[in-house]
Amino acid sequence: SQKIEQNSEALNIQEGKTATLTCNYTNYSPAYLQWYRQDPGRGPVFLLLIRENEKEKRKERLKVTFDTTLKQSLFHITASQPADSATYLCALDMGWGGATNKLIFGTGTLLAVQP
Amino acid sequence: DAMVIQNPRYQVTQFGKPVTLSCSQTLNHNVMYWYQQKSSQAPKLLFHYYDKDFNNEADTPDNFQSRRPNTSFCFLDIRSPGLGDAAMYLCATSGRGSNEKLFFGSGTQLSVL
Secondary structure, X not given: OOEEEEOOOOEXXXXXXXXXXXXXXXXXXXXXXXXXXXXXXXXXXXXXXXXXXXXXXXXXXXXXXXXXXXXXXXXXXXXXXXXXXXXXXXXXXXXXXXOOOOEEEOOOEEEEEEO | OOOEEEEOOEEEEOOOOOEEEEEEEOOOOOEEEEEEXXXXXXXXXXXXXXOOEEXXXXXXXXXXXXXXXXXXXXXXXXXXXXXXXOEEXXXXXXXXXXXXXOEEOOOEEEXXX
16 A cells, blocks of 8 residues: 655754654655645645655755655754754655646654754 | 635534635635645645646545635535544645645634534
8 A cells, every 4th residue: 555654753852953854655656755844733834845866955954865766755954943843744746747736745743852 | 925825714613514614825826725634644635626627536525525716716615514524624726737836824723513
């Protein structure tokens, strides 16, 4: 069956450390993978997109890797801050083409950065 | 600022009483989506519109319907809400294309009594 798995346990880290979140998937062949941040009671907010032929993407303190052989994406936040505390969702974009993209989301990992 | 607006933020309805959730956008995006998200679960796509073309997910219950009268507005109708339909309903938009990011509204939290 098709699955997207993110760390179900909350990730607690100390301010200033690097947070690493994992997204594993099975029986999918996504063309793109996206990461979103979701705060309690709010809608997700887009962070980064990485294509299947890209190994790594960076944006400020954020870095995403995409390994299609391992079927895994890693999401890193360097120099983490308490304001980074939120749930982070990965989403597979199957790239069905045409005019729309349908994202399939993981359940998310709750990150808590302690001051 | 261009954005996706959902009303109301919180909606309480009674078991079996029809309810409508609304979404509007100022981004002029072709595509609008409705997702259902239950507590600690992944957002689940219910359906989406590309312009006026409606695309239903295979496992979306018949109890859920949608209308898009124009580019800016989209509605989610739940004909006979059950207790299991209590969830956060998220509206999102995207531009045309297969690698577009989604812009989400703040969601409507639906309670069914």
